[in-house]
Amino acid sequence: MANIIVLVKQVPDTNARIAVSGDRVDLSAVKKVMSPYDEFAVETALQHRDSSGGEVTAITVGGAGADKVLKDAKAIGVDHIVRVDCDAELDSNALQSVLASAVSSLGADVVYCGKSAADTGAGSTGPGLAERLGWSSVSNTISVAYGDQLSVVMPASGGNARVNVPLPAVVSCDKGNIKVRKPNVKGIMQAKKAKVDVHNFEIPASTISVVSHSMPPAKPAGKSYQGGAAAAEVAQLLRDEANVI
Amino acid sequence: MSETIVIAEIVKGAVHPTTSELITAANALGSQPTVIVPCADASVADAAAQYAGAGKVIAAKSDVFSNYDAAGWASALDAVAPAGVILTSASPQSKDLAARLAARRGISVVQDVVKIEGGHLTSPIYSGKAMQTVSLSSDAIVTVRPNVFDSSGTGGSGEVSVVDTSGNVATAVQEFMARASSRLDVAEANIIVSGGRGMGTPANFSHLETLADTIGAAVGASRAAVDTWDEIPHSMQVGQTGKTVNPNLYIAVGISGAIQHLAGMRSSKYIVAINKDADAPIFQHADYGIVASWEEALPVLQSSLASMMA
Known part of the structure; x- marks a missing residue:
């Protein structure tokens, strides 16, 4: 029996265009979805439960608007859904502190999360949470085998490595070969009725503040050619103009 | 500005040249960094001591550094690194290490920095669809994207001091x-060299492999x-949802540019696009755009580049 926690985050749809209005991103018109890597984490957590028994609790940090990502996780099959109530933007230290409080309070043998969230792309949460809990951690795993300890496959210099991970541990998941299950009608109905368990923890002040958001610098227009024969000229320019060959 | 510390980037047991870019980034924060080289054999650190722009160079020596383990590396480096702003590469391994080390010190981490100006740090967010600029009000760990900052060059003192350290390795x-x-x-x-669905069949990726090998x-x-x-x-x-890359040259073949x-x-740095659809969005980002089928353009590119490499 394993007590499993999975961390999920709501992010803008990865196919959406991001606009900056004034000096902040404007996400008002953007659809919100579960961060794609978190889907792999949820699937890994469910497979762990299905193999060893136990329960999966999905946790998110956010305001009431973030309940949807928990309902989505519930529809796929997690047992419990917990939201740590917080409307403020948190830096990595504040977020991990609050998550460490939540994991300690709920208790767990293993925490799964995505390798990074699709909005920040930082990937700090998994390893940072593990350090705060005094647990082992592995990042960017592409497969996980479950037992008294975990055996994971993750990238290493020149290929991959199979690594033994003692529990408790935090595992951040990459895509790998995992196929994510889709919610069925029963799951969706259960998710609608499911109650979100809301917790409050003390949140430390953030020491990193956002000064501004901006669009990426525009690139000057490039050179355009018609027809495959132009590839010879492009090859010359790559050597003589760009100096990259 | 508080003290800066650079953790050297280690690839296959050696100091990677991106370490000198980290020194440039530390200089942009206004100080000569202490460079710490995680190593099992202190002679590895000699390479880092050649870089200009650094203060002292410390070989942090421990068997822990023989294989990567986040917990072991973070504890062993925490014991050696003074307080201050710590810079590491934004490689997957070093981002992981940075997060663990920051949490150990109870400080925050700013990942994937591509610009440092006036004490402000800028990183891409939403995978580069927008940029975020932040300020620090205390010590932090900063990871720096490779291939963005210039190398600090050579001409360092070459002097290395060795500090033995240890940490508890959790994984095996x-x-x-x-x-x-x-x-x-x-x-x-x-x-x-990247291919998209415009390649028609997966077997056609062999043409991209041939070009890549060239x-x-x-x-x-x-x-x-x-x-x-x-x-x-x-x-x-x-x-x-795959890898974020910033090579010197990216050749996109049969990729529309979603x-x-x-x-x-x-x-x-440079993008070449080959696509038969002149309206493909990839062309708006290409330095060199060729409107042609890959069957037509790739053999020409292949033979031209092959003759240059010969």
């Missing part, structure tokens, strides 16, 4: 599985190609 490597092909991974390559490139793929063909593994995927692909490669 059972086996290394080398990649079947000797070709570079897209995350490690200076040149990438110019020492890695082979990448769009999400459309990875999702469509089982033969194209996710490890090749460049884009928002927003989530652009997010993963738009910061490449």
Whole structure:
């Protein structure tokens, strides 16, 4: 029996265009979805439960608007859904502190999360949470085998490595070969009725503040050619103009 | 500005040249950094001592550094590094280390920094669809994207002091599985040749491989190609749900330029696009755009580059 926690985050749809209005991103018109890597984490957590028994609790940090990502996780099959109530933007230290409080309070043998969230792309949460809990951690795993300890496959210099991970541990998941299950009608109905368990923890002040958001610098227009024969000229320019060959 | 510390980037047991870019980034924060080299053998640190722009160089020596373990490395480096702003590379391993080390010190981490100006740090967010600029009000750990800052050059003092350290390793490597092909991974390559669904069949990726072998490139793929063909593994995927890359040269073949692909490669220094659809969005980001089928353009590019490399 394993007590499993999975961390999920709501992010803008990865196919959406991001606009900056004034000096902040404007996400008002953007659809919100579960961060794609978190889907792999949820699937890994469910497979762990299905193999060893136990329960999966999905946790998110956010305001009431973030309940949807928990309902989505519930529809796929997690047992419990917990939201740590917080409307403020948190830096990595504040977020991990609050998550460490939540994991300690709920208790767990293993925490799964995505390798990074699709909005920040930082990937700090998994390893940072593990350090705060005094647990082992592995990042960017592409497969996980479950037992008294975990055996994971993750990238290493020149290929991959199979690594033994003692529990408790935090595992951040990459895509790998995992196929994510889709919610069925029963799951969706259960998710609608499911109650979100809301917790409050003390949140430390953030020491990193956002000064501004901006669009990426525009690139000057490039050179355009018609027809495959132009590839010879492009090859010359790559050597003589760009100096990259 | 408080003290800065650079953790040298270690690849295959040696100091990687991106370490000198970290020194440049520390200089941009206004100080000469202390460079700490995690190593099992102190002679590894000599390479770091050649770089200009650094203060002292410390070889942090421990058996812990023989294999990567996040907990072990973070504790061993925490024991050696003074307080201050710590810089590491934004490689996957060093981002992981940075997060663990920051948490150990109870400080925050700013990942993937591409610009430092007036004490403000700028990183891409939403996979490069927007940029975020932040300020620090205390010590922090900063990871710096490779291939963005200039090298600090050579001319350092060459002096290294050795400090023994130790840490508790939690995980154990059972086996290394080398990649079947000797070709570079897209995350490690200076040149990438990527194919999309416009390649028609996965077998046609062999043409991209031939070109890649000619110019020492890695082979990448769009999400459309990875999702469509089982033969194209996710490890090749460049884009928002694959790998974010910024090589010197990115050659996109038969890739239309979906927003989530652009997010993963738009910061490449030079982009070549080959696509038969003149309206493909990839052309708006290309330095050199060739409107042609890959069947027509690729053999010409291949033979031209091959004759240059000969």
